Amino acid sequence: MDSIQKTDNFVFQTYLRQGKAFVKGEGSFLWDEDGKKYTDFLAGIAVCGLGHCHPKITQAINKQASTLVHVSNLFYTMPQADLASKLCEKSFADRVFFANSGAEANEAAIKLARRYFQKKGDKIRFKIITMEQSFHGRTMATLSATGQKKIKEGFYPLLEGFSYVPFNDIEALKNEIDETVCGIMLEPVQGEGGIIPADPQFLKAVRELCNDKGILLIFDEIQCGMGRCGKLFAHELYGVTPDIMTLAKALGNGLPIGAMLATQDAAAGFDYGSHATTFGGTPLATAAALEVVNIISQETFLEQVREKGRYFKDKLVKLKEKHSRVTDVRGEGLLLGMEIELEKDKDAAFFVGKLMKKGFIINGIQDKILRFAPPLIIEEKDIDRLISALDSLL
Numbered sequence: 001m002d003s004i005q006k007t008d009n010f011v012f013q014t015y016l017r018q019g020k021a022f023v024k025g026e027g028s029f030l031w032d033e034d035g036k037k038y039t040d041f042l043a044g045i046a047v048c049g050l051g052h053c054h055p056k057i058t059q060a061i062n063k064q065a066s067t068l069v070h071v072s073n074l075f076y077t078m079p080q081a082d083l084a085s086k087l088c089e090k091s092f093a094d095r096v097f098f099a100n101s102g103a104e105a106n107e108a109a110i111k112l113a114r115r116y117f118q119k120k121g122d123k124i125r126f127k128i129i130t131m132e133q134s135f136h137g138r139t140m141a142t143l144s145a146t147g148q149k150k151i152k153e154g155f156y157p158l159l160e161g162f163s164y165v166p167f168n169d170i171e172a173l174k175n176e177i178d179e180t181v182c183g184i185m186l187e188p189v190q191g192e193g194g195i196i197p198a199d200p201q202f203l204k205a206v207r208e209l210c211n212d213k214g215i216l217l218i219f220d221e222i223q224c225g226m227g228r229c230g231k232l233f234a235h236e237l238y239g240v241t242p243d244i245m246t247l248a249k250a251l252g253n254g255l256p257i258g259a260m261l262a263t264q265d266a267a268a269g270f271d272y273g274s275h276a277t278t279f280g281g282t283p284l285a286t287a288a289a290l291e292v293v294n295i296i297s298q299e300t301f302l303e304q305v306r307e308k309g310r311y312f313k314d315k316l317v318k319l320k321e322k323h324s325r326v327t328d329v330r331g332e333g334l335l336l337g338m339e340i341e342l343e344k345d346k347d348a349a350f351f352v353g354k355l356m357k358k359g360f361i362i363n364g365i366q367d368k369i370l371r372f373a374p375p376l377i378i379e380e381k382d383i384d385r386l387i388s389a390l391d392s393l394l
């Protein structure tokens with residue numbers, strides 16, 4: 001049996017997979033088992049920000065893998081301590097809780113927002129308002145937080161205490177506030193929902209509202225953070241800071257790691273025993289992530305992301321001007337989306353398949369949006385090649 005047959009026979013059929021099995025990755029490129037080379041404009045869904053098998057990350061993994069991999073959070077380890085202090089140094093936060101995925105980081109944030117008030121004796125504050133079209137994960141609490149109906153089907157009843165308002169609509173948000181609200185949770189740039197950036201005025205108004213009402217503001221930067229939008233954290237584009245922020249995806253450049261960062265005040269919601277996970281912050285994952293943060297947080301690196309993002313977006317906008325079926329181009333940095341009008345029987349997957357045949361990896365979201373989230377080290381000449389492939393397809 002080949003890898004496709006074996007996977008289809010033995011792995012849960014929850015993912016619609018494409019193409020051949022990949023066997024190798026280097027920088028912005030992937031190779032399949034037939035030796036065909038692809039240029040990667042997806043980076044494992046915004047995970048391999050530094051590209052595949054970045055030498056410094058590989059070196060950090062190798063060194064740590066041969067020294068100490070796991071001891072549990074009953075003990076101290078230096079890589080975890082170093083990563084936590086580095087993340088705090090580079091952000092608004094004072095404390096970090098380590099998890100293993102984005103959903104788990106968001107679970108931690110949801111639990112922290114509730115416990116923050118319950119610990120103070122404020123037991124009626126438990127509700128979290130999130131945005132329509134948001135995506136926060138697939139565990140029961142994060143699915144409940146997610147503002148997209150279609151992925152909730154079959155899982156009701158969901159967790160109580162979530163409500164949803166249209167993204168970028170401050171009046172709708174104000175109308176939803178009452179004395180039961182403990183948190184507002186949003187992605188500064190929505191990813192899965194269709195690459196939709198927050199409106200700067202909206203984000204500022206949300207911060208003010210949270211200050212006025214004593215509500216915790218939670219930013220989910222699992223997809224838009226870690227340099228993806230041209231700043232280490234996407235909220236820096238807006239000059240608005242949250243009380244709690246979640247990270248995952250690109251934090252480990254492929255090693256599973258999630259993190260919840262919080263101010264000292266918000267972090268006081270958790271005490272010894274309030275929350276835990278066996279694998280969170282292993283020496284292996286944190287040693288890799290520390291190296292990732294060291295590289296991505298350099299201003300020269302981030303400036304290059306912004307430059308390439310502008311270059312890429314300009315080219316996409318030119319395609320829009322040329323082809324009437326392109327209805328929108330949007331996004332920040334190297335998290336870009338292109339909305340297209342398709343013939344009746346086709347969706348974005350049609351374009352994804354055609355591009356894959358031409359040796360490019362992208363993906364489609366919300367049926368009609370092409371998402372581009374290449375490694376942040378992608379070169380302009382590779383962007384040019386994708387643009388001309390897209391041009392001929394359009």
Ligand SMILES: Cc1ncc(COP(=O)(O)O)c(C=O)c1O
Pocket residue numbers: 101102103104106135136137138187191192220221222223224248249
């Ligand atoms: C914004 C956002 N939050 C949370 C998640 C969930 O992360 P994970 O798949 O690691 O659980 C994702 C994943 O796509 C995401 O994009």
